[in-house]
Amino acid sequence: MRIDRLPFVSAEPEDLLVYGYDASKLEGRPTALAFPGSTQDLVELVRLAYEEGLSLVPRGAGTGMVGGAVPGEQPSVIVSLERMNRIMEIDTDNLVAVVEAGVVNGRFQRALKDKGLFYPPDPASLNFCTIGGNVATGAGGPRAIKYGVTRDYVLGLELVLPDGSLTTTGVRTAKGVVGYDLTRLLVGSEGTLAFVTRVLLKILPEPEQVMTLTSHFPDARTAAEAVSSVIHSGVLPRTLELMDQHSLSAVEKFRPSGLPVTGALLLVELDGPGYVVGPDLEKVKEVCAELGGTVTVARTSAAAEKLWEARRSISPALYSLRPTKINEDIVVPRSRIPEMLDRLDALSRESGILIASFGHAGDGNIHVNIMTDRTNTEEYSRARALVEKVFVHTLDLGGTLSGEHGVGLTKKPYLSMELDPVSISLMKHIKKVFDPAGIMNPGKVFPD
């Protein structure tokens, strides 16, 4: 391979092994790995790979849940953007920043905090995942209810197309309607259209205060009802996270932090100037009390951090219940969450398979965890069959199959449950516009 001559390309067996899988636990075998250090490096690589007929799989930090960074059948180069990790610019006057794709979300957040600024999108993997990966998946996070998702912060992109040509999209301003919106077309395109090398982001002033509180309810259904009531009270919390009983007890087994192990819990954050947060808190207390909820305010930042550690540990903690987790990130309209939870309970009872639910209840985004054991073939296949049933109920309630993880490999068999053939055909043709040779992350998103 001619690409071997590039100083930033490796074909070492241990590298090929390590970079062959991602957080989906799916695995593939790349032909080579590339670690470009600049857009110029990437352009050189892409041109050579194009000539050699190699496919290209862009990779951020490999924290994706749907196998989007796992190589497929075609001879593929995994292109890790991790070395392109410079924060190029933070414009405090106009509240925009420019970062390279490999900048880790959490590092960017800390750099902004030092200047009194704020970048809201906060996927649970924020201390590892990259902004480029966030753009590729259209990542969300707990703060989406108030602040929106990655899509709402990406103002422009620098792109390397699969033929090695370079372009920039978007504008440095919130308004801008010159030509088609290539920027948002790329957000959530899962590395199938082009490489994102730089990202122009909208940023915000840091809120003066953040207050963290929990409200404990007798059951998940009531907690879900409280979510709608809070929003209708006129208060818009920046997070409204739901943990069901299974999630709570898993966390307490895994890393005890004094959470209740019965009922269900809402984890709520309020932010803004002091003159907003105080009255907002009173409203939330009132609304929760009406539904039998007990509100506890985290009085110190350490206490608040402990609650968030518990929240972030749900995902690993669930493995203490069963060894294998099938994790889907469905969304339903907020008012349908109670019904969705009822239907998940029914599916769990009928199948005898545990389903733990938690997630971003404020925007209807529920992480549904079907807990099973991959080595028990019979049970595992029944568990897998539950996925489609969960999706049927999700769509029946007006929802979507993925709120923030994307389609990748794991959800592509279900794509046509949500999208009609006309839309899928348009998307496949748009892919051909960007990638006529079909070498950008092939085999992802669209069923063959």
Add this chain to the structure above:
Amino acid sequence: MRIDRLPFVSAEPEDLLVYGYDASKLEGRPTALAFPGSTQDLVELVRLAYEEGLSLVPRGAGTGMVGGAVPGEQPSVIVSLERMNRIMEIDTDNLVAVVEAGVVNGRFQRALKDKGLFYPPDPASLNFCTIGGNVATGAGGPRAIKYGVTRDYVLGLELVLPDGSLTTTGVRTAKGVVGYDLTRLLVGSEGTLAFVTRVLLKILPEPEQVMTLTSHFPDARTAAEAVSSVIHSGVLPRTLELMDQHSLSAVEKFRPSGLPVTGALLLVELDGPGYVVGPDLEKVKEVCAELGGTVTVARTSAAAEKLWEARRSISPALYSLRPTKINEDIVVPRSRIPEMLDRLDALSRESGILIASFGHAGDGNIHVNIMTDRTNTEEYSRARALVEKVFVHTLDLGGTLSGEHGVGLTKKPYLSMELDPVSISLMKHIKKVFDPAGIMNPGKVFPD
């Protein structure tokens, strides 16, 4: 023509005349007019037109400023969506609404207000323009600084493609990352890709209070500096409108309302619960006072409405200065507004042609009005030549040629000043995906 047989098609000469132009004052001559009353009507029309080789020009209320709804050279059917004007659904639980494309923005706003709800995008033509037209242009408005633009509220679309096929895009939830974002690709596509027949919109609870105030400054530069200072104080007003001296004096000539006629004025709206608006006002007063601004609060809703009437009358009032107005809606990063105003002043001085500036200073979106007289050929050609100079300065300061009007016919000669050839080529190929026959609003956006 076979389309003549359709009961909702007209070829009456007076109809052809009236629907041949739009607010750009450009004019064309359509072959026929169609007024479909439903998606089914439209599908039938599109199929027949496709077979007959007729082009299709979608039209909302014809309030567009760039000639997007004006027929070009090809034999074209103007398709007015005005009869498709039903508000299909207002979901108060999940804060989404479904409207047909022909629903007038202001009517939708009033229907929501009756339910204590709120749809922020408010172009100056809101009492005439349609939601479908807002989607086509990616319309903005004064409230964009706090609440964003049309793009930020469109969750999904029903589309009729130029071959008559039907598809729906998007989801009813804020999160959703299944497939490419066709929804946002369509927003701002100026009727060149497909017909938008229904729009799924995010809506908000109505803010408890709105407070309107003005701050008068000695000159436009200082007023523009105050805009940045207000935002850095942590207050996010829902509008921050700037009127320069020319705009103020034109309004006072046209319809006297007691505004100052020297210096420059900021028109500011604060909204939220009472416990937010009060302290926010104190901050704004303080910031403006530091820069020599004098704040006056509108104590009654009638007084506030009078200010907004004055603001909305700038555009017609400018005709009292000169008979012809060349109106561009450039955007620059907020901190560059003072410099842009200086450069506009210099252009005006050098050319001897009056330039009046006003607009959405909060988001850097300035309506630059080059005032001239079309019948004075020599002056008019110098005035037209100023447009390109304005654009050169706009781009030099990191801005964009259009914040909310779009490209249409009037800006297409300048498209390649902002977009590189790779992006333009991608866009043209995307157009071919949706419209292989090239019959959707041909001749718009892209230079030939």
